[in-house]
Amino acid sequence: MTAIEVDGLVKTFGDTVALDRLDLTVHTGEVHGFLGPNGAGKSTTIRVLLGLLRKDSGRATLLGGDPWRDAVALHRRLAYVPGDVNLWPNLTGGEAIDLLGTLRGGLAEHRRRELVDLFDLDPGKRMRTYSKGNRQKVALISAFASDVELYVLDEPTSGLDPLMEAVFQDCVRDLRDAGRTVLLSSHILAEVEKLCDRVSIIRSGRTVESGSLTDLRHLTRTSISVETAAPPDGLAGLAGVHDVAVDGHRARLEVETERLPDVHRHLAGLGVRSLTSTPPTLEELFLRHYGDQPAGAR
């Protein structure tokens, strides 16, 4: 089953091509990371999926329906947290939570109480007086307290402090354990790494990679720091090894993750005394996609 199926989606705003044949597949029950730098088209994709924007061409299916035609029926089955939460300045946070939840089709009462405590929100204050983070908490509480199939979260943690980010991560894990589907857009790599089963990486409105984190490791390099019994010669000659720095019996090097087995075998022959290796992060993955090829980058 797929919760979201996007195929060759195109969306332009005047001269700006926001989505340029974008593809995205989100399976039911997974937490899917939707990664891309600012302006890549994440919010635009999400808004097309929510029927807020009309697509120019391509195919988009959400929970088996047409996001534009079946908008209202589909919206009963999902909860959305936008990147910029701007609600009603005169309403209190508590009122906004209830209102949004009810408009969506109802709130789980005990869950609402629990979440207000967890996120440490004062629901009696007017939205006007809330900081960005608190406004985000209002939208998150109302979404997480809604018992729906799909949660669409557009950069939901940009205003949260680290403690609240941890609460947020727990909430997303709970959803995954309960078999719910989550689409989490982000440019914060650590968050996606911690939470997501699969990721899609987009750039300039086009999908550049998608798969599980393990699938994507072929694009990344592992950093290795090693101390060997014999002098660590011949490392630079190995295929897939970069940036070798040797200092006596110590060496630091970058290895294409696919080539790790060859390098390990070579190092074993030298007699490893100590070895630390840093696993690839999405940060590097991004660097290779955007930093390494500045042409065309905005």
Added chain:
Amino acid sequence: MSMTATGVLARLAVRRDRVRLTVWLLALAALVGSTASAIEGLYATPAAVAENAAIRASSVVARAFTGPATGGNVGALAVAEALVFTCVLAALMNVLTVVRHTRQNEELGRAELTGSTAVGRHAGLAAALLVAAVADVLLAGVCAVALLANGLPVAGSIAAGAAIGASGLAFAGITAVAAQVAEGARAAIGLASAALGLAYLLRAVGDATGETGPDGMTVTAAWPSWLSPIGWAQRFEPYGDQRWWPLALFGLFTAATLGLAGWLSAHRDVGTGMMPVRRGRTRATRSLRTPFGLAWRLQRGTLLGWLVGVAVFGLAFGGIGDQVDDLFGSEQSAELMRQLGGGGSLVDAYFAAMMGLMGVVVAGYTLQALLRLRGDETGGPAEIVLATAVSRTRWLVAHVLVALAGTVLVLFALGLGTGLAYGVVAGDLTAAVGDLLVTTVAQLAPTLVLAGFVVAVFGLVPRAAVALAWAAFAVCLVVGQFGALLELPEPLIDVSPFSHLPDLPAQALTAGPVAAMAGLSVLLLALGAVGYRRRNLTLH
């Protein structure tokens, strides 16, 4: 120490406000100047001037509303017409300026930023007051010049300017205190505005219950006027007895408020007031949880303000209904009234003109309420709401219904207020209330057309909707209401739907135009709804 860097902050404030304050100053000077020139045109002979001054003194409503004249000359009439109103506006300018550079700065986090640099703790307040004071001095100057330009005497014009500037400054002081006490910027504006309303009311009571002088033109105000800075401003009596001692009173009062504000400022933290923050409900009531309930909740505060406003206006203008023949009896003004309000008796023409004009003004409320839809779309909650199970049609209908229901209420309050007051002074309550209710509620028909236009542009060309809506409103107001006066060609005047309503109550209401307008508005509303359902949301 505590005032360090006041100069820098004041310069920053002036830079941010140079356009705003310039517009305020020029608009107020234009108001004063154009009033003087209108009075000069309307009352050409000394006899007409004296007569008008006497009518102002004899009408309790006129005394309460604008205050009496200070003598039987053109300048005194101009002051009677414009001074109180200009003082209120000058006070508002000060309220908004002082709050903007104190609590609003704090709320937006700007004060925290500047506060962490080498800025004294009272510097923000001092800078705001400095800017306000400079603006008030300039205001006194431009108002005096505007009066002088109409050929009025020098000393009187300077006194009138001083009265306006001084009352403005007094409210800068009041706002400085309010800004220390209130829980936030909006509350500070509310508190200072309440003080302004009270000041207006006190002097209204003072003028209304005052004693008419032996000349029958001047009035000695009763004691409540002495409790009001606007009352003090009137005591300058420009073009009348001309006194300067109110300046000392203003000086003392302003110094006292500044001292109090400074003391309070030393005893509070940045970003908080002295009054505890009012907490609201932690849960939404059942009635709030629908698009309709939400639209009502968002609209009701504004609506209440409009209801009170038009009711007071109606009471005042209905209350002088029996004096219309005296007030507008001269050949010129009767002619003017007929041009604005159509044929029939002078009283009917007066009500037709007033209620016709107010019909368009009330449509301003309708527009304001409808354009909330647009405000909610750009950087507002529409994005998240329309991602819930609320359809666009339902969202649109809720807002339109609440806006139109509010309009009906406002028109009803206007007719009821005017009818009641006129019925009491004319001695026939049922007929007056009935006639005026029909007159005002009939304005709903052209208002619906304008509302339909707004919804249509919102649905079809959202980015231009706000500008087009207010442009249409301006056309209705200027071309439609004053077109005959400006001798504009008939087809142009007919662009305004308000021109197609018969001149009630002078003429009878006919079904034809009302039905045509209703039909057109339904068409426009439907067009807007279809456009809105089919288009992209424009969220920026």
